[in-house]
Amino acid sequence: xxxxxxxxxxxxxxxxxxxxxxxxxxxxxxxxxxxxxxxxxxxxxxxxxxxxxxxxxxxxxxxxxxxxxxxxxxxxxxxxxxxxxxxxxxxxxxxxxxxxxxxxxxxxxxxxxxxxxxxxxxxxxxxxxxxxxxxxxxxxxxxxxxxxxxxxxxxxxxxxxxxxxxxxxxxxxxxxxxxxxxxxxxxxxxxxxxxxxxxxxxxxxxxxxxxxxxxxxxxxxxxxxxxxxxxxxxxxxxxxxxxxxxxxxxxxxxxxxxxxxxxxxxxxxxxxxxxxxxxxxxxxxxxxxxxxxxxxxxxxxxxxxxxxxxxxxxxxxxxxxxxxxxxxxxxxxxxxxxxxxxxxxxxxxxxxxxxxxxxxxxxxxxxxxxxxxxxxxxxxxxxxxxxxxxxxxxxxxxxxxxxxxxxxxxxxxxxxxxxxxxxxxxxxxxxxxxxxxxxxxxxxxxxxxxxxxxxxxxxxxxxxxxxxxxxxxxxxxxxxxxxxxxxxxxxxxxxxxxxxxxxxxxxxxxxxxxxxxxxxxxxxxxxxxxxxxxxxxxxxxxxxxxxxxxxxxxxxxx
Numbered sequence: 010x011x012x013x014x015x016x017x018x019x020x021x022x023x024x025x026x027x028x029x030x031x032x033x034x035x036x037x038x039x040x041x042x043x044x045x046x047x048x049x050x051x052x053x054x055x056x057x058x059x060x061x062x063x064x065x066x067x068x069x070x071x072x073x074x075x076x077x078x079x080x081x082x083x084x085x086x087x088x089x090x091x092x093x094x095x096x097x098x099x100x101x102x103x104x105x106x107x108x109x110x111x112x113x114x115x116x117x118x119x120x121x122x123x124x125x126x127x128x129x130x131x132x133x134x135x136x137x138x139x140x141x142x143x144x145x146x147x148x149x150x151x152x153x154x155x156x157x158x159x160x161x162x163x164x165x166x167x168x169x170x171x172x173x174x175x176x177x178x179x180x181x182x183x184x185x186x187x188x189x190x191x192x193x194x195x196x197x198x199x200x201x202x203x204x205x206x207x208x209x210x211x212x213x214x215x216x217x218x219x220x221x222x223x224x225x226x227x228x229x230x231x232x233x234x235x236x237x238x239x240x241x242x243x244x245x246x247x248x249x250x251x252x253x254x255x256x257x258x259x260x261x262x263x264x265x266x267x268x269x270x271x272x273x274x275x276x277x278x279x280x281x282x283x284x285x286x287x288x289x290x291x292x293x294x295x296x297x298x299x300x301x302x303x304x305x306x307x308x309x310x311x312x313x314x315x316x317x318x319x320x321x322x323x324x325x326x327x328x329x330x331x332x333x334x335x336x337x338x339x340x341x342x343x344x345x346x347x348x349x350x351x352x353x354x355x356x357x358x359x360x361x362x363x364x365x366x367x368x369x370x371x372x373x374x375x376x377x378x379x380x381x382x383x384x385x386x387x388x389x390x391x392x393x394x395x396x397x398x399x400x401x402x403x404x405x406x407x408x409x410x411x412x413x414x415x416x417x418x419x420x421x422x423x424x425x426x427x428x429x430x431x432x433x434x435x436x437x438x439x440x441x442x443x444x445x446x447x448x449x450x451x452x453x454x455x456x457x458x459x460x461x462x463x464x465x466x467x468x469x470x471x472x473x474x475x476x477x478x479x480x481x482x483x484x485x486x487x488x489x490x491x492x493x494x495x496x497x498x499x500x501x502x503x504x505x506x507x508x509x510x511x512x513x514x515x516x517x518x519x520x521x522x523x524x525x526x527x528x529x530x531x532x533x534x535x536x537x538x539x540x541x542x543x544x545x546x547x548x549x550x551x552x553x554x555x556x557x558x559x560x561x562x563x564x565x566x567x
Contacts, residue, residue: 011092011302012333012353012566013044020048022058027069027078031085044092044303050079051291054103060096061307062103062274064111067291083300092302094333095295099288099318100311101268102127104138104275106173111275116175117205118250126284128266128276130413135252139259139272140172145246149239154253156184156235156242158228163216167246169253178203178211180248185215187235190227192218263409266510268311269517270406280313285321296326303333305356310338310516313509314453316350323351335567339541341447341519346564347460354567358541363557365539369548377547381533391531391545398522398530399443403514406521410514414438417507418487421496429483437472437483438511441491444471448516450491452508457492465491 017037019030030045037045049060052070060070069079086093106112110123118124119131129136141148148154148169155168165181167174182201185193196218199211218224235241246253254262259272268274279285295301304322309315319334326332334352340359346352378389388394403411415435422429445468450461457465469488473481489495491511496504528538537544549557561567 011043013092013094013303015040015042016044016046016094017042018046018048020059021050021073022048022053022060022070025073027074027082031078031082034082034085034091035089038089038091042091044094045082045086046094046305047096049096049098049307054105055107057103061098061101062105063098064103064105064108066288079295079300087299093300094303094305094335095292095301096305096307097292098307099277099279100308101274101276104265104273106175112175115249115251116177118177120205122205125281126277126287128278130264133264135264136250137254137258137262137264138174138251139254139256139263140169141253141255144255145243145253146239148253149242152236154242154246156232156245158219158232160216160219160225163212163214163219167249167253174249174251174253176245177249178208180245181215183245183248184231184235188224188227188231190218190224193224193227259409260406261408261412266410266513268308269521276311278313279318285318285325289322289325293326296328296332303335305335305337307337308516309336310449311513313513315451316347317453319351333566339448339520342543344447345560347451347458348563354561354564357567359557360561360567361539362542363549363554365536365542366546366549367551367554369534369537371548371550374547377533387530389533391527394531395523395527396443398527399518400439402522402526403439403442403518407514407518410510410517411435411438414507414511414514417503417510418490421490421500421503421507422486426482426486428479429486433479433483434487436480437487440472440476440480441465441468441484441487442511442515442518444468445515445519448519449512450515452491452493452505452512454505462492 017040019025019033021027021030027050030047034045049063050069050073051060051063052065052068053060053072054062054064057072069076074081083093102108102111104111106115110126113121113123114127114129114136118136124131143151145154153169157166157168157173158164159166165176165184167176178200179202181203182197185197185200188194193215196211196215199207203211219228235245256272259267260270263272266276268276277284277288279288292301292304296304306319306322309318312318315336319336322334323332331351335354335356336346336350336352338346338355338358340346340355346355382389415431415438418434418438419429419431422434445464447464450464451458452461452465465488469484472484476484486495490504491508493501493504493508524540528544531544532538533544534547537547
């Protein structure tokens with residue numbers, strides 16, 4: 010592993026292709042760049058401007074040059090002694106019908122061979138798809154929801170504007186049975202009992218039949234009649250494993266884990282060994298071939314067990330030695346990167362924060378604060394406002410995530426803590442999250458580290474300062490869950506599942522509340538309102554800056 014001395018990031022797409030990057034390589038080398046840092050390169054949703062909405066981990070996006078383009082770039086870099094660091098996104102993919110894994114789940118639900126890939130609540134009655142601009146019945150009346158047939162694939166679909174949602178193959182039987190052509194109608198019983206093993210053959214037979222005039226006309230006639238029968242279309246919708254709902258319902262009722270508030274990005278379960286293998290197989294091939302020399306892991310805090318994930322990457326990557334790994338991780342306040350993570354460091358938010366504070370005169374804080382408060386008439390208590398923003402975001406914007414946690418906590422409370430109803434547990438979960446000074450803790454199956462225990466007990470202490478007796482009891486219970494100290498030994502797996510989901514949720518709570526909310530409300534000095542910054546800290550001395558740089562020696566290759 011040769012660590013970088015200077016990196017240059019290229020945002021691919023929007024005209025930047027892999028072949029163009031190869032042409033730029035000698036120029037960048039002349040600037041002193043040791044490593045090119047590439048935005049995500051794997052296939053993304055059609056029209057993607059950034060690549061963080063991947064749809065296929067097996068191919069480099071054809072829109073930027075495909076596999077051959079990456080070969081060309083890697084060869085160009087190798088010739089002049091430059092490395093390539095790739096931005097990789099293991100936390101989520103696009104919930105797009107262009108994503109073959111997601112499409113399979115929409116067709117087959119839990120029977121899909123890719124069902125375990127996505128973090129879906131399969132205990133829910135339906136997989137909610139919040140893509141409508143109105144209610145389902147309103148969209149049906151407006152004619153924006155339609156049943157259509159795709160002859161090339163032998164598939165029936167629901168369409169909604171540019172969305173094309175596959176139907177469960179078993180539901181084809183209701184459509185084919187309404188066809189006037191006897192050959193099509195004869196296929197209905199086979200589709201009624203279709204499985205993942207024989208679906209492809211049946212679809213091929215259907216596609217071939219549809220190539221002939223009579224069956225083709227029969228399908229067109231059937232769909233035209235069905236389109237004028239709202240009750241039938243509604244019944245077909247009811248036969249799917251998913252349910253189309255208004256997009257606003259994602260806030261309260263979503264049945265899968267999403268990236269922050271973006272319902273179009275569904276999260277992955279890379280903690281599952283099979284999912285880990287499928288997500289990383291092609292990436293590791295490129296690393297083994299020497300084409301990729303380092304990885305920047307996007308949103309490490311979204312994963313169930315970041316430490317275990319990073320260890321798995323280091324073990325599985327065919328490098329013959331440690332892989333150069335960076336994590337996109339915001340260290341809040343005095344937080345330090347966990348020393349047992351096998352990484353070179355972070356991508357540098359804390360460095361930017363230290364640089365920003367260096368150029369702010371701390372001696373002028375009082376004057377600036379007085380001027381700010383006099384002008385806005387608002388409180389200068391940043392910490393109190395941050396906690397208020399976190400409560401607001403968790404209770405409203407991330408209400409679906411909160412409801413899931415409350416349900417898990419209530420189930421774990423059981424009869425032993427029967428007095429802890431959903432309302433008081435909800436209060437406890439929100440308050441402990443609001444008091445947490447970092448994006449997340451990292452309690453795993455081995456239990457909390459000393460740092461985790463201190464953070465959780467500190468958040469609990471703050472949450473109970475003004476609590477009544479019932480609220481205090483609920484906070485005690487949630488604290489014990491987070492420390493894996495609650496519940497019977499037989500429930501430890503369920504307790505860990507609650508703690509894991511809580512930890513995966515506090516990151517979005519913090520990010521949405523601070524970066525996307527409070528930074529737009531608290532503007533004492535806007536230069537301090539940067540991601541990873543602490544606007545409550547007004548400037549730093551030169552010695553403070555040198556101290557921060559000395560601290561960075563712990564990760565000199567970050």
